[in-house]
Amino acid sequence: MKRSMLKKHKALYLLMLPGILYYIIFKYVPMYGVIIAFQNFSIGRGIMGSKFVGLKHFVDFFVNTPDAWKLIRNTVMLNLYDLLFRFPAPIVLALLFHEIRSKRFKRFVQSVSYMPHFLSTVVIAGIMVTFLSQQTGIVNHMLSWLGFERILFLGKPEWFRTIYISSEIWQTVGWGTILYLAAIAGVDPTLYEAAKIDGANRFQQMRHVTLVGMVPVMIVLFVLTLGHFMETGFQKIILLYNSMTYETADVLNTFVYRRGILSADFSFATAVGLFQAAIGFILVVTANRVVKKYSDTSLW
Amino acid sequence: MxxxxxxxxxxxxxxxxxxxxxxxxxxxxxxxxxxxxxxxxxxxxxxxxxxxxxxxxxxxxxxxxxSNPDVWISYWNTIRYTAVHTLLTLIVTSAMAYPLAKKWLPGRKTILLMAAFTLLFSGGMIPTFLIVQNLGLLNTIWAIVLPSLVSTWHLFIMRTFFEALPEELEDAATIDGCSSLQVLIRIVLPLSLPVLVSIGLFTAVNQWNSFFDALIYLNERSMYPLQIMVRNIIIASSNxxxxxxxxxxxxxxxxxxxxxxxxxxxxxxxxxxxxxxxxxxxxxxx
Structure with missing residues (x-):
């Protein structure tokens, strides 16, 4: 029976074959490869021949790595800032877009605000680096005209989070409005009529009708954001940080990159990566459960 | 208002x-x-x-x-990485999404679950790097193209699009003697141009802009894409x-x-x- 099925739909299965191979080789084999976190892996011996060492690398990280606490703190802080400032930004902007009366002006502003989304991380980091340069950057020139001291922005740990989060907002705020605007378009127009009859002014309509209509999208995006909570933006961090700013800029993922790729300390780096992924997974599952309990929107 | x-x-x-x-x-x-x-x-x-x-x-x-040959080489590299990646992604993703849109196909659920599972779990940076290294892909175009070939979101979007197409058209073509592959190429894909263009553009822009895979998988100057050149000139400040x-x-x-x-x-x-x-x-x- 089964064989005849396979034969009958052979062509369809063959079509799927390259895709399935992709998933096996580049998704499932690496998942299996995570066991090197519990080994003293060496390339020569391979996964089969390397010795198991249990939780040694986890102990190494939590007990013997002086920076462990700093890395965890930085990861959490940077992501909290991200949730606090970057996450609400498109919500506010979508509300403002919605209130623009001229259709043409609205479309123009939207197009302009989407643009940074298409720039590469390297270009944005490059703009930050050149603009913030202490001696030659335009930002410091402006500061000095206004009578302020020049600041070595990218060499000061206290500036890193601000710089990182502002560049993230600049890049994502416009594009982030798309889903919210779609949600607003789905709001029943009679709700506005009803609100007007009840004497609501425009600000009140915005708060009680438009904003409420966006809530389901907010919830889904919130849970999705939490799903990436532990890994946010480390590609940009790699471009923006340096040893002077490690105090606030070095996160788990950048540490995994340095230890794993640059120092070829594979087992240890995989263990740190696994710890990070586990926290991320717990966060998204918890968030989804909480959301499910208190509203009818959830991811699964 | x-x-x-x-x-x-x-x-x-x-x-x-x-x-x-x-x-x-x-x-x-x-x-x-x-x-x-x-x-x-x-x-x-x-x-x-x-x-x-x-x-x-x-x-x-x-x-x-x-006048710097490295700039031209990196430009050419970016163009070919982008073109090959986009083309292969569209072929592999649509070929996989088409059978998955057939609700009666045995094993469909299992494969969908297998793909969805990777949205929640992944091996992470180092195990993926080791696979690419083991396959001998370092410093080749395949290290850039293959590890990110299929995006699960795009696969699901395409499958949903295919599911919505009228089945009668495909049936008629099958009766006329078209094979599954022919139905896909002659009937389904032409009807799916909007979704193909969207996903193709997403893939192309992502590839054009990406640098991290190149940073870890390529270390030969002649293989560097444009973004790595930009990084080296501005951020690593090597002139x-x-x-x-x-x-x-x-x-x-x-x-x-x-x-x-x-x-x-x-x-x-x-x-x-x-x-x-x-x-x-x-x-x-x-």
């Missing part, structure tokens, strides 16, 4: 338009400055005399860059030829940003529509 004409409402509009103008300035100023600085005199840029418009226009930075030549040390950086960005900005007005469309399909399903 009707104009109420009340003072409060007018003030609201005025403030809103004011905010939007600020937004436009914030979004465009960095790009205008980068371009102005790239064609200005180096000393003017360094001393802060270029604020918005170019001063003492000169193309020396561009001449410098364009292309002639350390510290004062005629173009700063303007070179701005010129490099411009060169890497112009292709994206040129196609942007035309593709924006597809992108918004794509973001909506993805969002509704996601």
């Amino acid at each position: 009707k104009t109420r004409g009340s003072f409060g409402s007018k003030l609201f509009d005025a403030v809103n338009i004011g905010l939007m103008i600020v937004l436009i300035v914030v979004m465009t100023y960095p790009l205008i400055y980068v371009f102005s600085a790239s064609i200005s005199d180096n000393a003017m840029v360094m001393s802060g005399q270029v604020v918005l418009w170019p001063r003492s226009v000169t193309l020396v930075a561009y001449e410098r860059l364009l 292309v030829q002639g350390e510290g030549n004062t005629a173009y040390i700063e303007t070179l950086k701005y010129a490099m940003i411009t060169i890497a960005t112009v292709p994206i900005l040129c196609v942007y007005p035309f593709v924006q529509k597809y992108f918004v469309q794509g973001a909506m399909i993805g969002g509704i399903k996601g």
